[in-house]
Amino acid sequence: xxxxxxxxSEQFSITINRLCYELxxxxxxxxxxxxxxxxxxxxxLSRRIKAHLAKIxxxxxxxxxxxxxxxxxxxxxxxxxxxxxxxxxxxxxVENKKVILIDDVLYTGRTIRAGLDAILxxxxxxxxxxxxxxxxxYSRQLPIEPDYVxxxxxxxxxxxxxxxxxxxxxxxxxxxxxxx
Amino acid sequence: xxxxxxxxxGIKYLSLEDILLILETAENFKEVINRxxxxxxxxxxxxxxxxxxxxxxRTRLSFELAEKRLGADILNFTASAxxxxxxxxxxxxxxxxxxxxxxxxVMRHPNPGAAIFLSNHVSANIVNAGDGTHxxxxxALLDAFTIREKLGEIKGKKIxxxxxxxxxxxxxxxxxxxxxxxxxVMVCGPTTLIPKHMASLGVRVTHNLREALNWCDxxxxxxxxxxxxxxKYFPSLREYxxxxxxxxxxxxxxxxxxxxxxxxxxxxxVEITSDVADSSQSVILDQVENGVAIRMAVLYLLAxxxxx
Numbered sequence: 436x437x438x439x440x441x442x443x444s445e446q447f448s449i450t451i452n453r454l455c456y457e458l459x460x461x462x463x464x465x466x467x468x469x470x471x472x473x474x475x476x477x478x479x480l481s482r483r484i485k486a487h488l489a490k491i492x493x494x495x496x497x498x499x500x501x502x503x504x505x506x507x508x509x510x511x512x513x514x515x516x517x518x519x520x521x522x523x524x525x526x527x528x529v530e531n532k533k534v535i536l537i538d539d540v541l542y543t544g545r546t547i548r549a550g551l552d553a554i555l556x557x558x559x560x561x562x563x564x565x566x567x568x569x570x571x572x573y574s575r576q577l578p579i580e581p582d583y584v585x586x587x588x589x590x591x592x593x594x595x596x597x598x599x600x601x602x603x604x605x606x607x608x609x610x611x612x613x614x615x
Numbered sequence: 616x617x618x619x620x621x622x623x624x625g626i627k628y629l630s631l632e633d634i635l636l637i638l639e640t641a642e643n644f645k646e647v648i649n650r651x652x653x654x655x656x657x658x659x660x661x662x663x664x665x666x667x668x669x670x671x672x673r674t675r676l677s678f679e680l681a682e683k684r685l686g687a688d689i690l691n692f693t694a695s696a697x698x699x700x701x702x703x704x705x706x707x708x709x710x711x712x713x714x715x716x717x718x719x720x721v722m723r724h725p726n727p728g729a730a731i732f733l734s735n736h737v738s739a740n741i742v743n744a745g746d747g748t749h750x751x752x753x754x755a756l757l758d759a760f761t762i763r764e765k766l767g768e769i770k771g772k773k774i775x776x777x778x779x780x781x782x783x784x785x786x787x788x789x790x791x792x793x794x795x796x797x798x799x800v801m802v803c804g805p806t807t808l809i810p811k812h813m814a815s816l817g818v819r820v821t822h823n824l825r826e827a828l829n830w831c832d833x834x835x836x837x838x839x840x841x842x843x844x845x846x847k848y849f850p851s852l853r854e855y856x857x858x859x860x861x862x863x864x865x866x867x868x869x870x871x872x873x874x875x876x877x878x879x880x881x882x883x884x885v886e887i888t889s890d891v892a893d894s895s896q897s898v899i900l901d902q903v904e905n906g907v908a909i910r911m912a913v914l915y916l917l918a919x920x921x922x923x
Contacts, residue, residue: 505643506643506656508657511658511918512918512919516617517616517617517916518919519640520640522642522643552656556650556651556653557650557651558651
């Protein structure tokens, strides 16, 4: 397997810093905004964004949660393997809140479609926005576009974008991998 | 991960991994049914028929709710109001229902082995919702889920099943399930209501209620199944209550606190008094809530298994 770096550790933290300032431009003090990380891999970005926002805004009361979209997927009974759910942790109602959905990689858009469906179970948000670290352009299967993007990438279907996190993988790094 | 079985016919046919997968998936569904909007669309293109050849309140409502909360279409069938009374056989009845493009069957039947028999004749996934005195797998799973929720884990715990063991499908499914999860099981009841084969299942047997309660961490109390008893198994109800009825006095006299389960329906004042059934030690209503989550997990995992 060949791989090349899309973001190294230093670029990674610059990108997260920039995404936070872009969020602040639109959400000011986050009084009626909530951050929702999509399970399984979006929650690391969501946690990182939340921690960084808390530092910049000097506010540790930002509302955040994790959302699992397994039961909303559109490929149930259409694949051999059953998707086993992760936990959903949202202990507030999103009614009239501005929701920022966060995922690591945006590819076909199907996970986000499921996420939009799932978030409505917690009320009717005033607005939903999408933040992703990596946007794989020209590969969407649904009309879904991100509001905040860490980096745009043109990758072929045979390639894979791998996001690694310090917390679980030892290093912050994004790779573009070519399958054998 | 997927279940090793195509049908849920009994706990006997599940592996430990299957049971753990169902319990873990049920935890996610318990979160779902406590949301403001308690519905997910996973089974939106699935049709499920509920076939009830025997009366039921809890199990039937619980399955129906679980199916609705998963977005499935449902057909309800009650034997007493159907052509079964005109002489139609089980296989004919079910094949007619399956011709209406039904994907899954949930069946309760008075004959032990009915679900297993049916699984040999039809292709749809079958969930056994109780077959005579044989098994009631979703009840055992929800009991295990409730015990785990209350005590943290089941391995090493001591569980006493008290009452009419002979005529209870809950007892047999519970024994299989709890033993697979690593618990010790004791059964307690009158000699006439405990089958001889119990000892061969590796279960302790006692006829002394106080001994069972002193030994256990959890007591699962069963009702006397008068509808399945063709002869008298004990002299009088009054004597049964005196020897095997659980009341506040006996619970208070124990040296440790135990958790009380009951699969319902309760005969208040017979196997358990109201003050015990409604006490903080009782998890009877948690069992009912968890039943929906367990059934959602079973239906989700069986429906998602695509045969290759």
